[in-house]
Amino acid sequence: MDRMNSREELLKRIYKERKGVIRWVKHNSGSRNDGEDVLQEAIIIYLSLLDQGKIVDNKDPMPMISTISRRYWLGILRKRKSVFVPLESVATSEDITVDIENALEHESRSQNALNAFELLGDKCKDLLKLFYFNKLDMVKIADQLGFRNEHVARSMKYKCLDKARKLINDK
């Protein structure tokens, strides 16, 4: 097994079970598209919490995904002022609630940042994705991407990350 569970595998697991979230959003004044957006947002938050060690990766991510989805969607509804929904209606422990709220607040939804990301070289994109998302270790990445060894790959990873930071934050 690689460093951790691949985020890609995790994504597949969540995607398989996505219907519940979408259905819930549809039942709560949302459309199917809203449901898909909410799910995507929830996955991003979930991964952030996971990466920060705020939650533990377990075999069933759906309860947490559902919780995040609901909080996120209810937040949107409140902003739209179309529906009054007490947040308490989503039962969650206090600690994780704070974490979720922080993560929701913190998540960058800047399209500029995503566009900037496109300027990053494909090799860099691959490298960063394999390491941070697919959770491959450097030896495998070096092998897969054809670097001479893991040290070269690691050094390249930092260069790529730095370049990504400059591109995204200069936007």
Add this chain to the structure above:
Amino acid sequence: MNNLEQIEKYLFGDMSLEEKSEFEVQMDKDPGLKQTVNEYSQTFSALKRKWVEDGIKKLNRIRLIKQLAVAGIVVIAVISAIFAFKTNKHHEKASINSIDFEVENMVENSLRDSLYIQTDSTVLLEKNISQSNLKDSSYHPKNFAPIVGVYQPIKETLPTIDSFLFNEMLTYGEIEDSAGAETTFNPLIGVKWQTFTLDNTKNNRITLLGGTVLDIGSGILSTENGENNLKEVKLRVKEFLNYYDLWQEGIHTSSNGQQLITAGSCLIEAESHGQKVNVKPEGTFTIQFPGKENPSNTIFYGSKSEEKGFNWIEGGSDLQIFKDNNYNNFYGEEILDDESFGKTKSKFSLSDTIWFFETEVMDEGLMAGKYNFHTLNNLGVFEEVFNPLCSTKHIDIKSMFLRKENLLMRFHLDSTGYMDRFDYNFKLKRKAEKEMKKNASSLIGNTKINVQDFKFKERIVNVTLLPNFRIENKDSILTDSSLMEMETFQDGRLAYNAIVSSQFGYINCDRFAYYNEKINMNVHSEIGKLQDVRVFFLNENSVMNSQITGIKASIQNIPLDQPILIIGINQTGNQMFILETTTANSVKSGKGEAFDALKVKNILTTYR
């Protein structure tokens, strides 16, 4: 531990509590650090969002394809029962020399339509299409090759075989890049003209990009009006050295329906002051095509007309053939001593069949691209193209052909932010036995680059490219170089087939293909007219066209024991199909198997 490692640990919760609080104190003291941490945090956030978005898009696409596949299975199961019934009926009529394929479009307007093939003379197929064996059949949707890509038409017209194959060679089964995004290509269609200005009062030797050499003696050209005293003549040439080039030109290799195997062909045109120029009636000139020599090769002239299509006609007995394997005769010192390549010569042996190519191109520490090319078949077409993680989205495959003394590469990199194009062209020089280590230079776009460590061995060429393409001083010392390694297989000998021609135009160095056993094949389309069906011989440089009458295409005299590709376009259904098979090594009586392992390599109906 450097800052970035610390930041990474901090953001990913990999610090102990002590480390964390210490780092936070540090951040409080250092606003710059805090700012950097925030920036990295935003970066990770953006990256994650991008990956998740791409991942979901990819999963959505997979779901769609699965749904379509399920629909296809249901339909094909029903239809197979019908055809199983039909097949039994047709058994009595089975003939040794005629095999019919029936192509049927089962599901219209889907990403992948089902293709159904029937023959009434092969036991193999008969088994496969029975309902009980459907699940193991190579025609079962699960066994179909994956869709190679969403065809991106350039114009609102039907796709052509040429454009499709170009696309297929580029993508070769890869529709998505590593992030799940669709990859599209803009195929460049058409063999390019190479133009020259000759002095007709002197001997002219022209070495074309593909390695073809023209020797045009002084004073042999005249205008079609008979003007002999020409000095400046503009000559342009297209080279067709493999079946890919032939596709692009829309020509084939058959002479009055007889299959030819080509050792190279070209189209030559010339003019002087607006007048067409050709070889004088008594004049001749020599063309040398690089390739394995074959004494059976002779000259053919091509003619193309709208009514009769294209045809090759044998050039006549008075035209001599000669071979010359001593390439030094063909290369004057002035070429070998080209300053760019140095004066040291090296022998270089290669086959025209298989080679391996890998390079990493680096640009200011960022990887710009990695390319894995494996296995060129003997026609210069890649069997595998590149690693799906390859960052290159546009590769001009044509320029990747290794054609004897010229290795032309053209990469279109889209990823570095610094460079979106990489043209590279160097000539492999060969003369001495030892390795050559010499600086060389070439042009990348408008930027001059250098090549270091230009080494030739018997079977391996190592070329070290400059890592920084913006360095213009060829004497620069490089510390961070990338390696391009090319390995050739076997000890294919360099040789030329030389022919003497008495005219310009389409000229082909060919031989007739003689096979003891042949079959005829018919391809039927049940959903409408066929537009184009061709047979490509994978082990020979040969392409045969078909006679099309409405929904039926006939291809005569297909030799046995040959791997072939049958490629066609169905006009009505916009369906393009590719069948890959090997004709059996013998035809048995009655219901003998005429085709081995007939499999659907590809079906495209994605054109909309």
